[in-house]
Amino acid sequence: MTDTPQPEPLLDDDQLDHLDDFLASERVSEDALDLIGAHGFLVALAVSPREVPPAAWVAELFQGEPDFSDDSEREIILGLLERLRHNAIAALEQGLLPELPFEPVLDGIAPEETPIGDWCAGFMEGVFLDEAAWFEEDEEAAAALLLPFMALSGLFDEEPDMAEFVADGARLEGLVRQLPELVLDLYLHYRVPPETPKPTPRRKKPAGGRKGRKP
Secondary structure (H helix, E strand, O other): OOOOOOEEOOOOHHHHHHHHHHHOOOOOOOOOOOHHHHHHHHHHHHHOOOOOOHHHHHHHHHOOOOOOOOHHHHHHHHHHHHHHHHHHHHHHHOOOEEOOOOOOOOOOOOHHHOHHHHHHHHHHHHHHOOHHHHHOOOHHHHHHHHHHHHHHHOOOOOOHHHHHHHOOHHHHHHHHHHHHHHHHHHHHHHHOOOOOOOOOOOOOOOOOOOOOOOO
């Protein structure tokens, strides 16, 4: 038995398929994020220490205005993206884990060659969008919390310290299994203020103890 909550889907299968078809189509820039990367990107925005304006994250995700067939399609696609982000926030606020769109196993394959790496790369793109906000309060803690996402993204493999870290296959497999919990840890770090001890009530002075009171 475990107290770990079951992952919460952020969109249903039909909605994910709709997004997947659109993001994989020729009407979207080749540089745009695909469904897996967009999922990671939007989960990062749900965690982000401060809100990123929709115009900024939409532009980053698509890398150019898609060729929407009409205003209705534009509204549907942008609505699904916003719903995914909003559902991630709602789940994390309740202490639930986001369901990730891949099987949490590497099977000895390098992370960057799997959907896991694509998702983490998308997550890191969400971090880069407002990098200062993620690191301004406690850079050391932020780096430690983001390390698993950085390692699995494949974006930092050229760095000497990272090369040693990702060489441990068993460690990487463990991080993949923990990704939903690691997302929640990040959310709690950035979005939930630490509990402060309640102030101790001041003792009441006994009756008759005021200055100047006559017996």
